[in-house]
Amino acid sequence: MGIRIVADSVCDTDAKLDAELNITKVPLTLYFGDREFKDDGTLTQQEIIELMRSSSVAPRTASPSPGQFVEAIKGAGGDSTFVVTVSQGISSTYESATIAQQIIQSEDAGRFIHVFNSRSASVGEALVCMKIQELARQSLKISEIVERVNAYIAEMKTFFLLDSLDNLVKSGRMGKVMGKIGSVLSLKLVLGASEEGTIKLFDKARGTKRAFRRLIDQIEEHGERLEEKILGVAHCNAREKAEALKAEVLERFNFKDIIIVETAGVTSIYADHGGIVIAF
Numbered sequence: 001m002g003i004r005i006v007a008d009s010v011c012d013t014d015a016k017l018d019a020e021l022n023i024t025k026v027p028l029t030l031y032f033g034d035r036e037f038k039d040d041g042t043l044t045q046q047e048i049i050e051l052m053r054s055s056s057v058a059p060r061t062a063s064p065s066p067g068q069f070v071e072a073i074k075g076a077g078g079d080s081t082f083v084v085t086v087s088q089g090i091s092s093t094y095e096s097a098t099i100a101q102q103i104i105q106s107e108d109a110g111r112f113i114h115v116f117n118s119r120s121a122s123v124g125e126a127l128v129c130m131k132i133q134e135l136a137r138q139s140l141k142i143s144e145i146v147e148r149v150n151a152y153i154a155e156m157k158t159f160f161l162l163d164s165l166d167n168l169v170k171s172g173r174m175g176k177v178m179g180k181i182g183s184v185l186s187l188k189l190v191l192g193a194s195e196e197g198t199i200k201l202f203d204k205a206r207g208t209k210r211a212f213r214r215l216i217d218q219i220e221e222h223g224e225r226l227e228e229k230i231l232g233v234a235h236c237n238a239r240e241k242a243e244a245l246k247a248e249v250l251e252r253f254n255f256k257d258i259i260i261v262e263t264a265g266v267t268s269i270y271a272d273h274g275g276i277v278i279a280f
Contacts, residue, residue: 003136004078008064008093009039010086011125012234012277014261021129024076026069028093029062030265039265045237048268058170059269063093069100073113080112080142082149084128086266087197088117090173114146119197120158122267123232123259124279128153130230156279157222159192159202161215163274173270174199190214212241215276216248223253223280231255232279236263236271245276255280 009027027040032051037043039061043051052059073081083101088094094117101113116132118125131152135145168174174191188211190203202218205211219226231249235242242260249258263271271277 002077002079003132004076004081005084005129005132006069006072006076006081006097007084007125007129008086008097009264010091010093010121010266011084011129012122012261012264012267013126013129014259017126017130017259017261021133023129024072026064026072026097028064028266030269031060031062033057037265041264043265045262045264045268048265049237049273052167052269052272058167060171061266061269063091064096066096066099066103069097070103073100073104081114082132082145083113083115084118084125084132085115086121086125087119087193089119089194089197090121090199112142114142116149116153117197119153119195120156120193120279122158122160122263122271122277122279123234123261124156124158124193124277126259126261127156127230127232127279154195155224157192157218158277158279159190159215159218160271160275160277161188161190161211162271162276163208164272165189167270167272168199171270190218192218212245215278216245216252219249219253219278219280226280227254227256229256229280231258233258233260234263234267234271234277235260236268236273236275238274238276241274241276245278 006024009025027038030037032055083097085094085097097115118128187204192202194200203214205214233242
């Protein structure tokens with residue numbers, strides 16, 4: 001089948017995944033003070049971190065327009081297009097993609113487009129794209145792919161541990177009360193995606209090492225049939241931390257595979273230096 005995958009730039013992948021999945025990415029926009037950039041891979045992770053440090057105001061991001069999705073979907077070609085977006089619970093990107101779907105299908109009623117709300121972000125989106133490709137290779141009917149991917153999204157878990165919560169709080173994606181729990185009480189928060197795809201507090205610990213262990217403990221507490229699943233790990237300038245997490249996970253659990261990617265523009269802004277995101 002002529003299947004194509006379109007995702008927004010919150011979907012964190014690496015060169016190997018990009019080659020395997022052939023994803024067309026729609027960039028969000030990054031703002032550092034009065035400077036504006038497209039999240040199209042032009043900026044390196046280190047440059048993003050330096051821009052955040054040098055800006056006098058908190059960085060912010062903006063969703064793509066419906067027109068950008070229309071252009072990407074049409075440009076991707078193929079008979080059927082699956083679009084994967086960052087969680088509707090934290091971004092308006094999903095709405096832009098669905099408007100684009102309506103625009104294209106109003107012109108071509110026979111064109112198949114399905115937009116998935118990943119209820120996740122970062123490497124979680126990448127896992128959804130990988131699942132779509134896996135099922136497409138099995139020559140399943142389009143309707144069955146949609147059904148199975150929706151089931152995968154409903155079961156997928158996403159957790160993250162950040163050294164700084166400032167940008168999440170200032171952007172309104174996390175409540176100020178939750179942010180104060182971390183800053184005032186000097187606690188590290190283990191956060192994750194709720195069933196609706198919003199940010200939820202799952203655990204807290206005093207000290208980075210304890211919080212790191214509690215992050216890994218979430219796999220045991222919330223994971224099922226891990227031998228059938230891939231663990232995705234994304235890091236913001238924290239390769240050693242990501243590798244240490246992988247090593248401990250390999251000792252404790254039996255995942256089908258583990259992938260590690262760097263966070264791109266949007267995720268780097270909210271994860272900030274030292275941030276780790278996991279999804280499975």
